[in-house]
Amino acid sequence: MPSCTVCRRYLLLKLALILLIVVVCLVLSHISTKVHFNDSRATVSSAYCSLVGAKNLPTDPVIFVPGIKGSVLTKDGKTIWLGVKQALWNTEPFTYEEHDGVKSSGVFTALTIIPLLFEYRPYQRIAAQLACAQNGHVFYYDWRAYPDDNAQAFGKLVERVIAETGKKPSVIAHSMGGLIVHGYLKEHPSKINKVVYVSVPFNPGMSYFDDVNEGAPVGLNKGMLSPEALITHPASFLLMPHDGSDRYAGAELMNASTWKKQKFSVFRDGTGDTAALQQIMDRVKEYHAKLDAPKTLNNSIRIIVSECYLTVFAIDADGKRSYEPGDGRVSKISAYPFDHVPNMTTSVLCKKHDAQMDDSEVVKDIFEFLHAR
Numbered sequence: 066m067p068s069c070t071v072c073r074r075y076l077l078l079k080l081a082l083i084l085l086i087v088v089v090c091l092v093l094s095h096i097s098t099k100v101h102f103n104d105s106r107a108t109v110s111s112a113y114c115s116l117v118g119a120k121n122l123p124t125d126p127v128i129f130v131p132g133i134k135g136s137v138l139t140k141d142g143k144t145i146w147l148g149v150k151q152a153l154w155n156t157e158p159f160t161y162e163e164h165d166g167v168k169s170s171g172v173f174t175a176l177t178i179i180p181l182l183f184e185y186r187p188y189q190r191i192a193a194q195l196a197c198a199q200n201g202h203v204f205y206y207d208w209r210a211y212p213d214d215n216a217q218a219f220g221k222l223v224e225r226v227i228a229e230t231g232k233k234p235s236v237i238a239h240s241m242g243g244l245i246v247h248g249y250l251k252e253h254p255s256k257i258n259k260v261v262y263v264s265v266p267f268n269p270g271m272s273y274f275d276d277v278n279e280g281a282p283v284g285l286n287k288g289m290l291s292p293e294a295l296i297t298h299p300a301s302f303l304l305m306p307h308d309g310s311d312r313y314a315g316a317e318l319m320n321a322s323t324w325k326k327q328k329f330s331v332f333r334d335g336t337g338d339t340a341a342l343q344q345i346m347d348r349v350k351e352y353h354a355k356l357d358a359p360k361t362l363n364n365s366i367r368i369i370v371s372e373c374y375l376t377v378f379a380i381d382a383d384g385k386r387s388y389e390p391g392d393g394r395v396s397k398i399s400a401y402p403f404d405h406v407p408n409m410t411t412s413v414l415c416k417k418h419d420a421q422m423d424d425s426e427v428v429k430d431i432f433e434f435l436h437a438r
Contacts (some may be wrong), residue, residue: 067234071252074348076146086393087112087192092430094106096427097372098110098113098117098189098193100172100174100189100193101171101191102170102171102172102203102205104361105202105203105204105205105222105225106196106201106203106304107171107172107192107193107195107196107201107203109192109193109196109197112195112196114196114197115136117193118171118194119354121192121433121436122197122198122199122201122373122432123198123199123200123201123235123432123435123436124198125200125230125232125234126197126200126201126226126232126233126234126235127195127198127200127201127202127231127234127235127236127237127435128202128203128204128222128223128226128234128235128236128237129172129191129192129195129201129203129204129236129237129238129240130203130204130219130237130239130242130243130245130246131172131187131188131203131204131205131208131239131240131422132208132238132240132241132242132243133174133240133241133300134147134187135173135187135205135208135239135240135242135305136169136171136173136175136206136207136208137169137170137171137186137205137306138168138169138170138206138207138341139167139168139169139170139342139403140165140166140167140168140210141166144170144191144216145159145167146159146173146222146248147173147176147283148176149176151283151284151286152176152283152285152286153284153285153286154285154286156286156288156289157288157289158289158290158291158294159209159289159290160293160294160298161207161210161213161297161298161299162297163210167207167209168207168385169205169206169207170205170298171203171205172188172192172203173188174187174188174189174192174193175187175188175189176184180413181205183418187283187419187420187422187423188239188422188423189423190236190422190423190424190425190428191239191423191428191431194237194398194428194432195389200226200345202220202222202226202234203408204219204222205243206218206219206245208241208298208300209300210298210348211299211348211352212244212248212300212303212349212352213243213348213352216245216246216248216249216352219245219246219249220249220253221255223249223253224256226347233255233256233258234257234258235257235258235259235260236250236257236258236259236261237259237261237263237435238260238261238263239262239263239264239267239421239422240263240264240265240395240418241265241266241300241303241304242265243262243263243265243267244265244266244267244303246260246262247267247356248352248355248356248400250362250364251355251356251358251360251404254362254364258364259366259367259434259435260364260366261325261366261367261369261431262366262367262368262369262400262402262437263369263421263422264301264369264370264371264394264395264400264418264421265368265402265428266304266394266395266399266400267356267401267402267403268307268398268401268403269304269305269306269310269312269395270306270308270376270378270379270389270391270395270399271312271313271377271378271380271400272308272376272393272394272395273301273304273305273380273384273394274305274306274313274318275377276290276295276301277292277295277296277305277329277330277369278292278302278330279292280292280295281295288334288419291355292331292333293331293336294432296330296331296337296342297345297350297368299345299348302345302346302349303317303349303352303353304365305318305319306318306319306406307319307350307357308320308350309351309355309424311379313379313380314378314380314381315382318343319339319346319349319350319353320343320346321337321339321342321343321346322339322343324337324339324342325337325339329397332334343406351417356403357402358403359404359405360405361404361405361406361407362405363408364406364408365408365409366401366406366408366409366410367409367411367412367430367431367434368401368410368411368412369408369411369412369421369427369430370391370397370400370411370412370413370414371391371392371397371412371413371414371415371417371418371421372390372391372394372413372415373390373391373392373414373416374390374417375388375389375390375391375395376388376389376390376393376394377396378396378399384395390416392416392418392421393418394419395415395417395418397413408435412430412434414430
């Protein structure tokens, strides 16, 4: 009997030691892959760069621009987008108004509950890899805001990079970030080298309409991005179908009267302000018009798209939905600019929208394109 007791104790001790080693490895891995941001630059541990860093990282300057919800936002020094607290508990609707004191402090790389085991990692890999690059930069911004404001701020970073390095930067842009970049590119093509657009909704379908109409849960939190919040975000309407695209039963979704008539979003309970909504829409429509006006661009542009997941594209008068191949958010046919781009190439992959920039295949494709002469 004593020997059996000793055996059991030995076994429990062995299991505890193994568990401790696993926990220590997870913690060390989390620490070594943690990306920090300061003054539009990213840093990560040298161990990560030595062991995991890509071998074909660009040496010339490059700027990464995340999509909607892809920047960390803070107010009064506290993170309000996105931490564990916001993902687990209901908070006040995260509305937008200009000069509300919210600032961007970095790219949203990962939301970690248990390192490596329970994480949401929208931009972890691309940010960590760029942190290893000699001239990697990141543009983080208030993703709720007006696109023209963000395009202007992006332009200031481009000018700064040119002044610091003596070279025009290449750009990697995901989703809505590509719309911000493209508005600037069309006015200043000579200041940008190469461009990689990953699932950018140049010709949006109806996928983001559902968010604004019904709200978008954030983990267990159903209140933060409620319809009351999202309808105040100018970025919500940057992702709506453009006038004349006929995505919703012949009605224009960039017209506030359509939302009131159909009782969408906050108009469902009669609390919507038609005039205020139209004011937001009109300013965003000016940016839509800039994106839609065809122009010849001689920059070398890489389009990366997905075609494996059905993506809602239009809704008819009876509420019936039609779908196109895509990534669940952006359809393949939506992901090409309206411009004439002689030096445009395409890479078609099979990746979901939120997982693309943490995917090794996507990141490899990006750096191979930027590295090529």
